[in-house]
Amino acid sequence: MDVMPKWAEVVLVPLISLVLAAILSALVILGIGEDPVAAVKLMVTGALGSTYGWGYTLYYATNFMFTGLCVSIAFHARLFNIGGEGQAMLGGLGVALACLYIPWPHWSLALIGATAMAALFGAAWAAIPAFLQAKRGSHIVITTIMFNFIAAAVLNYILVNMMRPKGSMDPATARFPDATKLPTLHDLLAPIGINFSKAAPANISLLVAVAACIFLWVLIWRTRLGYEIRAYGQSESAAKYAGISPVKITMIAMVISGALAGMMAINNVMGEAERLVLNATEGAGFIGIAVALMGRSHPFGVFLAAILFGFLYQGGAELALWTSIPRELIVVIQALVILFTGALDNMVRMPLEKIFLGIRNARAPKPAEPAE
């Protein structure tokens, strides 16, 4: 029997972890001589106080949803894909190729085409470490980390030597044609009478990300493939007994994982920058690991965790802009959140389990004998 009711497991544990992280963050802010209450106020108003703030929060959240899902699906197959960063970079290359070299008649078709290319490039970049793991036993953590560096080098080479417009000093592609411009939240919400900030980068990719969350939920919990992925992730020996091929599942899970990371590029490359620049991913691939950890690899959890990290990102930027609190402190706060929600999970869970056990024992003084 589970010790805790489900709501405590999915709501109470992360919530208490967050509160602990917040308290420690407040102490750190106090320590450097700033006012934590004012800092929190600034973060909240900066990230959630205006449609402009929301626009940025949701923009970051979209990135984190894709990379969080990327890590989650691999987690379900007990594969630790740290290569989301590199796969998202390659996804950016796919988007750039699709947008620059195909004359799209309409943004909607461009979105479909670019998404496909982004997924394809990300999937291909994940497929190589997956193959090495499945067939050669090279550890996926090592290879995916390595592939992040290789991706950065490859992108650097392509941008500088091949895709840079003649005469430009900037290692970036040309601006994408107007037909590939994605509608922003401002464009989408205007018809229903909501005046969303024009300057904020959140765009229709957010809806694609939400759709990806739903798709992944169905895949993991409702299809035979998802069943096989989970079974393999839980026990490789049992999977073999049941006739589930470890090679097949490793490949498929990593290809889906890489495709999701790659799809992030429709948000940051196509939706925001509208050209491919160096380091377009800005570490979102790594944040995805934290998002997946906090969201317990559940698509809905990833959705919520992505929004939280979007808030931290945007709020942190505001904090750095308006106070003397350095940008690095935001990294400290993010690290504390990751530490408490991910690594120190048991620190909160164990006492909580004891409390629930106490409550249950108090209610039923004599625990029922298990049926024989």
Added chain:
Amino acid sequence: MNDTTNMERQATAAPAIELKGISKAFGPVQANKDISIRVMPGTIHGIIGENGAGKSTLMSILYGFYKADKGEIFISGKKTDIPDSQAAITAGIGMVFQHFKLVENFTVLENIILGAEDGRLLKPSLAKARKSLLKLADDYGLKVDPDALIQDIGVGMQQRVEILKALYRQADILILDEPTGVLTPAEADQLFRILGRLRSEGKTIILITHKLREIMNITDTVSVMRRGEMTATVKTAETSPAELAELMVGRKVLLRVDKKPAQPAEVVLDIKGLRVVDEKGVERLRGIDLQVRAGEILGVAGVAGNGQSELLEVLGGYQTGSGSVQVKGQALDLTGKHSDGQSRRNRGIAHVPEDRQREGLIMDFQAWENTAFGYHKDPAYRHGILMDNAAIKADTVEKMERFDVRPPNPRLAAKSFSGGNQQKIVLAREIERNPDLLLIGQPTRGVDIGAIEFIHQQIVALRDQGKAILLVSVELEEILALSDRVAVMFDGQVMGVRDASATDEKELGLMMAGITDTEADAKIGA
């Protein structure tokens, strides 16, 4: 057996071990409830109980692996705290684990001093150890070759090294956890002779087992545990197997299987020259020939690790092999595209694997998810491109009822069921598929006596429906009780096949030790 001096010593001396009111809970599970026990010096004390009764927890507390929530430990009348195993060793307690803790590529001597080296340099410790080892071997009749590598000596000998390790650390109290699980009957008898010798030298021995026969043979007193409680402590001479079984389970149990004579029909499984080479290049099966007919149970006996597991794996489709295997006259693919669990299931082969926790079940999956395991591609479980979870759940409820799985809750994770009920979930899944051939490994390992009865009945019922059953078990009693014919495996080969009615433990025991038919005949004749 106690001689009079032993009796006197018991009457006067303080108990070697006394536990008072030991309690230990893991979360909601009360593993030990207020347990008190006195073990007199120079005796063999048996602790018997079903899996999960709390025997191992109690011994782990005594050896310092767990800390008791409540209660006190007295060693030779002195209250002793045992926070870790180092403290247990200092207090003179030695433990021989079920799974040996030996370094395979070290020599016997190196293993014995491991963790008890005297200084930074190895040589003087080894020399000293060699001297005391020879003395110990002399005193207790425990002959070993100090320079042999562990990987080169047999299981019985390895166990001897474990006992010597404890004695080298000056243990006066030896705890043996299921010591005969990996031994042939002959090796087990040898072990019991050693234990008898140790007792006569004044050592105290605690023997944990679930085998009634061993308790009756060797112990002076026996304690029975059930559901974390000590239900009784009796003198072995004053009890009987039936009484002990009843104390373990809490009700009267049938210790034998009721079955009609088999009516074997056509050959279902025909194995010819089957060979298996494992990943390390070791030949695990070295040319096996076996036949199983419809309506019969073929038991495969043997000490664990003689190729039985590989036989099940290759038939189950997750180990490659060479040779010929035919099921109902059609060849099985042993290496290619169709050598996987799915293809085997499609051919009417069901498989209850030896290790349900590692293979048969996904412990974190709920019961209903486990009911679909291996059969998750069944069209009956499909709803378009999705899985029909409702259909699987309904099916699970039905199967749980028919196999009396308790609690009958399809949403409970597999790990939350007792061993017997986990096994029933696997059995229900495989038997209800109405297979032509059932492969079944260790059907009652870690299963409570109450459930053993039920599981045996189900296996016999399937046979009576005219199905072929290949049964692998390391429990010779189980093999003899269930099988119609018995094959004995040793070192990847079949030593011989016997009619179950025309053989006995003695003959099979010799074959299990690798003695061929003719040699065995000669020995029995002699």
